[in-house]
Amino acid sequence: MSLTMPILVGAILGLGIFALVRALMPGKRSAVATVARIDAMRARGTAYETKHRATDEDSGRLGGVRTRVGQRVAEFYIQQGWEMRSLRSDLAVIDRSWEKFLATKVLLAATGVFFGPFLFAVVWTLGLGSSPIIPVWLALMFGVVFFFLPDLEVRRDAADKRRDLRRVVAAYLDLVSMSLAGGRGLPEALMAAAEVSDGWATQRIRTALADARITGVSQWQALGELGDELGIEELKELSSSLALVADDGAKVRDSLASRAETMRHRELADIEGSAGEKSQSMLVAQLLLCAGFLVFLIFPAAMRVFQGA
Structure with a gap:
């Protein structure tokens, strides 16, 4: 053996x-x-x-x-x-x-x-x-x-970057809506809004829009493919909504504004939920600290009582 x-x-x-x-x-x-x-x-x-x-x-x-x-x-x-x-x-x-x-x-x-x-x-x-x-x-x-x-x-790293990307997308939709209100067409507004910043998120959007011009696909379809690649549901929903109202400038502007507002409310709700979770964890830690302090105070007296008995 x-x-x-x-x-x-x-x-x-x-x-x-x-x-x-x-x-x-x-x-x-x-x-x-x-x-x-x-x-x-x-x-x-x-x-x-x-x-x-x-x-x-x-x-x-x-x-x-x-x-x-x-x-x-x-x-x-x-x-x-x-x-x-x-x-x-x-x-x-x-x-x-x-x-x-x-x-x-x-x-x-x-x-x-x-x-x-x-x-x-x-x-x-x-x-x-x-x-x-x-x-x-x-x-x-x-x-x-x-x-x-x-x-x-x-x-963990992807979740953090997706959170940042969702914030950028909400701001990006507001910029597109303002460009449309200024008289630009939808393709020009999408590209102009992506050229405002040089952050990694806007660079990914700008690259997707530039590739769409080269390959001949619509820009909202390219945004949907980018959302599918990165796992961002907001970009895929944006692509679907733009495909439905792409020919009507007023509907596009209203759709983008309402979607940006919805994303901001969702982000605010997530922030409030995260803050509530942190507050609860701090409360639990304080209760445990108080319980430990009480045990520290009561233990000597209890030992004297038990030893005397």
């Missing part, structure tokens, strides 16, 4: 490392997998994204390894049909590469797999544990935790 368990642990670790290397190594694809990969790349623009960002990859040996790992994992996701639309929208908001993100997840997971047994070795040296199955569970646990850590970071 003393020899069987270490052999079993080594076999499991070796099998896991082999599966990881085999998944990242280029293999011979079937015709069905190749066709599915081409269709997925064409539908989502993956080929353009990979080519566009290949020149921005990190230099050096570590950067090359990270690039190859990211490309292999991205191809594996495509073959499996894992689209991860929500996560891709978050990455698009914070302007990060999908391949780099996947490479970070895999490399962190590999670090966690080796960190678990290393932690067990430290604990075993201190004489706090001796079971050989513990490093396996630690490796799996740290590997899974480290694999999902980048997701939490990306979702």
Whole structure:
């Protein structure tokens, strides 16, 4: 039994490392997998994204390894049909590469797999544990935790930037409404309002509108596609409303003004709700502090009473 368990642990670790290397190594694809990969790349623009960002990859040996790992994992996701639309929208908001993100997840997971047994070795040296199955569970646990850590970071940063983008969109709609009131047409008003500021949000809107002129699609359709890419429902709703009233300037102006007012009221409600949550958390903290202070005052007297009894 003393020899069987270490052999079993080594076999499991070796099998896991082999599966990881085999998944990242280029293999011979079937015709069905190749066709599915081409269709997925064409539908989502993956080929353009990979080519566009290949020149921005990190230099050096570590950067090359990270690039190859990211490309292999991205191809594996495509073959499996894992689209991860929500996560891709978050990455698009914070302007990060999908391949780099996947490479970070895999490399962190590999670090966690080796960190678990290393932690067990430290604990075993201190004489706090001796079971050989513990490093396996630690490796799996740290590997899974480290694999999902980048997701939490990306979702947190994307939520903050979406909040900023919604504020910018509300102000942008007011500027468009004022431009329409000044006698400009809808395409000119949309572009003029986007050129007022050089912030990242207005730059994204300005780029989408400029691309719409080049590709020949309507500007409100381009705003809807931008909202779909970034996961901003307000832009998609704006695109739908503009498509319905684009030919009537008065209706467009009224629609934009009412939508901007609705977004401001929604933002104000969110701010008030967040302030209420913080006030409640502060109240709970004060109550806990008072309870601890009362225990500190009552405890000596209670101990004297119990000792006297």
